[in-house]
Amino acid sequence: MATKTPAEAPASKAAPDAKRRSERSRRAIYEAALALVTEVGYGKVTIEGIAARAGVGKQTIYRWWSSKAEVLLEAFIDLGEQAAEAAGGGEAFASLPDTGDVAADLKGVLRATVDELLDRKYDAPYRALAAEGVVNRELSEKFVQQLLEPGLKLYVARIEAAQAAGQIREDLDPRIAMEFFVSPLAQRWLQGTGPLTHEYTDKIVDYALHGLAPR
Numbered sequence: 001m002a003t004k005t006p007a008e009a010p011a012s013k014a015a016p017d018a019k020r021r022s023e024r025s026r027r028a029i030y031e032a033a034l035a036l037v038t039e040v041g042y043g044k045v046t047i048e049g050i051a052a053r054a055g056v057g058k059q060t061i062y063r064w065w066s067s068k069a070e071v072l073l074e075a076f077i078d079l080g081e082q083a084a085e086a087a088g089g090g091e092a093f094a095s096l097p098d099t100g101d102v103a104a105d106l107k108g109v110l111r112a113t114v115d116e117l118l119d120r121k122y123d124a125p126y127r128a129l130a131a132e133g134v135v136n137r138e139l140s141e142k143f144v145q146q147l148l149e150p151g152l153k154l155y156v157a158r159i160e161a162a163q164a165a166g167q168i169r170e171d172l173d174p175r176i177a178m179e180f181f182v183s184p185l186a187q188r189w190l191q192g193t194g195p196l197t198h199e200y201t202d203k204i205v206d207y208a209l210h211g212l213a214p215r
Contacts, residue, residue: 028054029061030075034125037072042128045072069132069139076125077147096154102162103205106155106181110201117189118196130190152178168209180208 032053036045045068051058065071097105116122129147133140155178162168168177184204188194 025054025056025060026064029056029064029071030078033068033071033075034079034121037128038120038124041124042072042132047071067139069129069136070142072125073129073139073142073146076122076129079122079125080147096158098158098161100165102158102165102167103209105158106205107202109155110181110185110204111198113185114196114198114201117185127190152182155181177208181205 029050032050033045036049036053047058047061047068050068050071051061054061061071065074096109099105117126129139129143133143156174159168159172159174159177163170163172163174181204185196185201188200189196194200
């Protein structure tokens, strides 16, 4: 009985691509975490629930994250990056518009921020992370450094450009000036002290740039 030569032997199946499989699992976990926090609220979300929704074992989740808060934070950051790519921005954080009109540029950015905050797919996970950060110091630090700080630096850079152009006083601290634009919006969104509208953000910019004293 003749034996098959190597050329005649059936080709072996390609080994599974572990990297691709891991990426599929990771993305399924992101989607599950974001969906669940929107549907049932952060308090009712569990690692077991995320795993079941994603179709993975809970040990797969614990291999990459130590808590549901960490899963949600990473999923939310990824959501922002995906939105930036879909909009053609490439990166989630690039730069704020600089048309030479600092008021118009800041109004445009704050209006877009309001639209995002009013979008339920962003609002629910964002609120969950902000609330958990109040009692979870480690998460709070990650929330600020990974999610908030990159965007805040863009405001600072835009204010510095306006200072260089003579549109804002040179003696102002850009970091403090930045808070005049973003902090009122964050306060109203978190505490529900008033409606979030484009008119409101336009007034924030006007008040910040022109002050409260009579003109």
